[in-house]
Amino acid sequence: MPSVNSLRNRFENIAQQQEVTSPEKQRVRVTAYNMPLRQSTLAFGAQAQKRSSMMPRTSMQAPTPDASESEGDTIVVNVSTEQRTHMPLPTPSESATDASSQGCSTPKMQSPVRSRSKRVSSARRSASKKNTVVAPIRDASSEKQRNISGETLVPEEVNVSTTSLLKHGISTLDMDWDMGVHFEDQKDDKEDEVPSETSSTVTVAAAEPEVEPKEDRQQQEARHAKQEEKQRKWEQRRKTADMNATRRSSRASLLMTKATEVMSAVTSTVLGKRDRDVASQKHKQDDLSVLDEHEPESKKVRKGGSTSTRAQDVDDVSLSTTNRNMRSRTAKDKKWLTSGLYAGQTRNITSEPKNKRKSVSTTPQTTSNLSDKDNYVLPLPMFAGERLLGLGRDFKLPFDVFSPLPAGHAQPEAYRKINHNVFIGDAADQWRHNVFSEHSTCMCSADTGCDNNCMNRFMYYECDNRNCNLTAEQCGNRAFEGLKARVKKGGKYNVGVEVVRTSDGRGYGVRANRCFEPGQIIVEYTGEIITQEECENRMRTVYKENECYYLMAFDQNMIIDATRGSLARFVNHSCAPNCRMEKWTVSSKPRMALFAGDRGIMTGEELTYDYNFDPYSQKNVQVCRCGSENCRGVLGPKPKDAMLKELQKEKESKLAGAKRKLGEFLEETTGLLSNKDKKRKLDEKQKPKLPKGWAYVEPEPKVNKTKTKSPVVEIVETGIQQEEKEFGNMSDDGALTRRPSKLKRMLSQRSSGSKSLRKSITTSTPSSISALKKQRRESQRVVSASSQMALISHDENQDNNDDEEGDRPATDDDKNNNSTRAVAVANLKARAGSLKRSVGRSLRGGR
Numbered sequence: 001m002p003s004v005n006s007l008r009n010r011f012e013n014i015a016q017q018q019e020v021t022s023p024e025k026q027r028v029r030v031t032a033y034n035m036p037l038r039q040s041t042l043a044f045g046a047q048a049q050k051r052s053s054m055m056p057r058t059s060m061q062a063p064t065p066d067a068s069e070s071e072g073d074t075i076v077v078n079v080s081t082e083q084r085t086h087m088p089l090p091t092p093s094e095s096a097t098d099a100s101s102q103g104c105s106t107p108k109m110q111s112p113v114r115s116r117s118k119r120v121s122s123a124r125r126s127a128s129k130k131n132t133v134v135a136p137i138r139d140a141s142s143e144k145q146r147n148i149s150g151e152t153l154v155p156e157e158v159n160v161s162t163t164s165l166l167k168h169g170i171s172t173l174d175m176d177w178d179m180g181v182h183f184e185d186q187k188d189d190k191e192d193e194v195p196s197e198t199s200s201t202v203t204v205a206a207a208e209p210e211v212e213p214k215e216d217r218q219q220q221e222a223r224h225a226k227q228e229e230k231q232r233k234w235e236q237r238r239k240t241a242d243m244n245a246t247r248r249s250s251r252a253s254l255l256m257t258k259a260t261e262v263m264s265a266v267t268s269t270v271l272g273k274r275d276r277d278v279a280s281q282k283h284k285q286d287d288l289s290v291l292d293e294h295e296p297e298s299k300k301v302r303k304g305g306s307t308s309t310r311a312q313d314v315d316d317v318s319l320s321t322t323n324r325n326m327r328s329r330t331a332k333d334k335k336w337l338t339s340g341l342y343a344g345q346t347r348n349i350t351s352e353p354k355n356k357r358k359s360v361s362t363t364p365q366t367t368s369n370l371s372d373k374d375n376y377v378l379p380l381p382m383f384a385g386e387r388l389l390g391l392g393r394d395f396k397l398p399f400d401v402f403s404p405l406p407a408g409h410a411q412p413e414a415y416r417k418i419n420h421n422v423f424i425g426d427a428a429d430q431w432r433h434n435v436f437s438e439h440s441t442c443m444c445s446a447d448t449g450c451d452n453n454c455m456n457r458f459m460y461y462e463c464d465n466r467n468c469n470l471t472a473e474q475c476g477n478r479a480f481e482g483l484k485a486r487v488k489k490g491g492k493y494n495v496g497v498e499v500v501r502t503s504d505g506r507g508y509g510v511r512a513n514r515c516f517e518p519g520q521i522i523v524e525y526t527g528e529i530i531t532q533e534e535c536e537n538r539m540r541t542v543y544k545e546n547e548c549y550y551l552m553a554f555d556q557n558m559i560i561d562a563t564r565g566s567l568a569r570f571v572n573h574s575c576a577p578n579c580r581m582e583k584w585t586v587s588s589k590p591r592m593a594l595f596a597g598d599r600g601i602m603t604g605e606e607l608t609y610d611y612n613f614d615p616y617s618q619k620n621v622q623v624c625r626c627g628s629e630n631c632r633g634v635l636g637p638k639p640k641d642a643m644l645k646e647l648q649k650e651k652e653s654k655l656a657g658a659k660r661k662l663g664e665f666l667e668e669t670t671g672l673l674s675n676k677d678k679k680r681k682l683d684e685k686q687k688p689k690l691p692k693g694w695a696y697v698e699p700e701p702k703v704n705k706t707k708t709k710s711p712v713v714e715i716v717e718t719g720i721q722q723e724e725k726e727f728g729n730m731s732d733d734g735a736l737t738r739r740p741s742k743l744k745r746m747l748s749q750r751s752s753g754s755k756s757l758r759k760s761i762t763t764s765t766p767s768s769i770s771a772l773k774k775q776r777r778e779s780q781r782v783v784s785a786s787s788q789m790a791l792i793s794h795d796e797n798q799d800n801n802d803d804e805e806g807d808r809p810a811t812d813d814d815k816n817n818n819s820t821r822a823v824a825v826a827n828l829k830a831r832a833g834s835l836k837r838s839v840g841r842s843l844r845g846g847r
């Protein structure tokens with residue numbers, strides 16, 4: 001910015017030139033009264049002066065009066081080509097500042113600023129009007145004759161004193177300040193002037209006098225000397241600085257970094273919003289570079305491919321982070337989607353790409369392949385929406401779009417996860433390792449795989465290469481193996497479950513991140529395997545005050561304590577569960593896992609299973625909050641009273657069942673009893689159901705002598721019928737026969753009957769008696785040969801007959817019959833005993 005001093009210098013130069021030129025020749029029309037000062041008065045000052053001394057002599061040239069008149073805002077100066085190259089045009093604002101610095105009011109431009117071309121053409125026009133020769137613009141000589149405004153200069157008088165010209169010009173301006181003072185002071189100020197790059201760069205040299213005065217040369221020398229002196233000082237300082245730099249401490253760089261940070265912080269607070277924005281943009285870029293460093297190469301390429309994606313990422317980052325630390329954390333935690341919204345769906349975009357150049361590079365084969373490929377591209381929502389509307393097909397949501405848990409959800413504390421069972425204390429010693437050494441090889445074929453009919457599956461044995469002849473792909477009974485592979489892949493979907501905080505006071509729970517098929521394995525239940533004693537000990541001490549228990553009965557009377565365990569420990573109880581906890585034998589070892597129930601599991605469902613909880617003590621009984629319709633009210637079995645009642649009922653019903661079975665058995669074994677009971681039952685069945693107050697009258701029995709089911713029954717029935725015929729129709733009484741009074745009467749009748757029989761026998765001829773006896777024996781032989789039961793029934797008849805016959809001496813046949821009877825009775829007793837035992841066992845065992 002030119003100062004007053006520089007202005008003075010300019011005038012000084014002009015004054016010096018004036019001394020050597022004749023006043024008559026000084027004729028210049030300065031019409032730049034309305035031109036901002038800096039623009040109209042060009043570069044003067046020491047540097048310009050110096051240059052001018054080195055350059056070929058130039059001269060101020062004034063336009064012709066007419067031309068000047070037409071070009072009212074022009075100071076006509078001669079400018080060398082070289083100088084013009086260093087002449088940046090000052091801006092109007094600079095000019096105004098410049099003018100104001102002079103302490104004068106800036107006169108306003110009266111004519112509008114014209115474009116360069118207009119000005120040139122107008123100059124040409126005026127020149128041609130006045131018959132002046134105007135060189136073409138491109139001509140070097142003509143360039144010399146143009147002022148900085150690009151206007152054509154017309155050389156007229158060469159040796160005009162510039163000072164006088166200026167003085168004249170200034171006087172024409174009719175300014176209210178006196179320039180003479182400056183002309184006088186210029187010598188002193190010139191000494192102080194420090195050559196500077198920033199001082200006026202407009203270096204239009206004034207016309208240099210042909211013979212420099214001696215005084216001026218001295219001044220110049222003095223100035224040179226001063227400059228050299230300054231130069232030396234600067235050099236000295238630089239060397240000192242260099243030396244200091246070599247002695248910088250090792251912490252200097254650290255301090256520099258700190259200082260930069262502090263400075264940038266200060267800057268960000270001091271500077272306005274714009275600066276902050278710039279700074280934040282820079283930070284974002286830094287973040288991106290941080291992210292880029294953490295990203296795999298493939299992702300970098302993908303990201304770099306789309307600027308819009310990048311911009312989106314920048315926005316995301318700026319939203320989620322507020323300071324540098326947070327940003328770096330975000331960068332670490334950032335999860336990248338592995339595929340787009342339409343993952344798994346085939347791409348069937350048939351539209352031609354608009355960019356033809358790209359389509360040229362895509363071969364037809366590639367295009368057809370694209371349509372067959374799975375779509376991992378995330379289409380813009382507007383296109384996707386339109387396409388889906390057009391297609392009208394189902395929309396498949398990827399699992400992470402439906403995210404059950406927002407990030408940062410409270411997770412259980414102080415929980416140590418272990419993904420395999422660990423034996424603790426005595427459990428390891430007591431565990432019988434060879435207990436599962438037995439193997440069974442299933443007989444499944446490759447066609448069916450190991451489906452529900454697989455023998456191993458039926459026995460809860462997982463198939464492996466030892467017990468299954470199929471490959472892992474063919475076999476469908478390798479759940480634990482599949483689970484291991486799935487979890488190893490990692491990610492929300494593969495792990496499939498996550499811990500959630502329940503809202504109804506059940507603590508944490510587990511929710512499905514995906515769907516599970518019925519019976520599909522979900523998560524393994526692992527933990528510490530402890531003995532019963534250890535479990536009791538822990539319950540008494542460590543878990544005394546606990547509200548949650550993670551203990552589950554395992555194998556060989558041991559317990560899995562999942563206080564340290566797998567995620568399955570958080571699965572809650574429900575009286576209407578959607579999962580099952582199952583124990584399987586995998587590679588000869590028992591393992592427990594949660595399997596989906598028969599309904600399967602939908603994404604987002606809470607997983608539950610029935611604990612069948614043994615509360616260990618009544619103190620530990622917990623209220624169930626499963627909320628199901630058939631909720632038992634407590635975790636595990638129902639309360640004790642209700643349980644006892646239920647147990648009693650159950651026992652009774654079982655006892656009744658057992659009695660019935662026993663009766664049926666006896667019914668089958670003992671013909672006599674069975675006949676009577678059968679008859680009674682038969683009668684009961686035939687009896688119609690009567691309303692209250694009505695009695696049933698037994699109809700006359702119609703016995704078909706010929707129609708018999710078996711010889712035994714036939715014979716027995718025959719015997720009874722004979723007796724009945726003899727003693728009257730005893731069985732008419734039906735159920736009454738069991739009444740003691742009736743029984744007595746019957747017996748008396750019978751005894752009287754036997755007497756009458758005996759009478760009839762005695763009254764009968766001997767041949768007829770022997771015939772009757774023979775008939776009896778015959779019947780006995782046949783029966784004994786056919787069935788013991790019949791024998792029993794026969795024996796009873798025989799006993800009756802014996803009673804009736806009383807004192808009749810025992811014959812050989814009778815002796816034989818007695819021994820056979822004894823054997824039969826013994827056998828029957830043995831069978832009845834075993835039956836009784838089995839019934840007793842089933843009653844005790846509850847099954």
Ligand SMILES: C[S@@+](CC[C@H](N)C(=O)[O-])C[C@H]1O[C@@H](n2cnc3c(N)ncnc32)[C@H](O)[C@@H]1O
Nearest residue numbers: 506507508547548549569570572573624625626
């Ligand atoms: C194996 S843990 C289940 C995870 C547990 N909710 C947690 O926050 O750690 C068993 C405990 O959960 C609670 N619980 C599970 N199911 C429940 C239910 N249906 N109602 C009430 N509490 C339940 C009980 O406190 C139980 O002792």
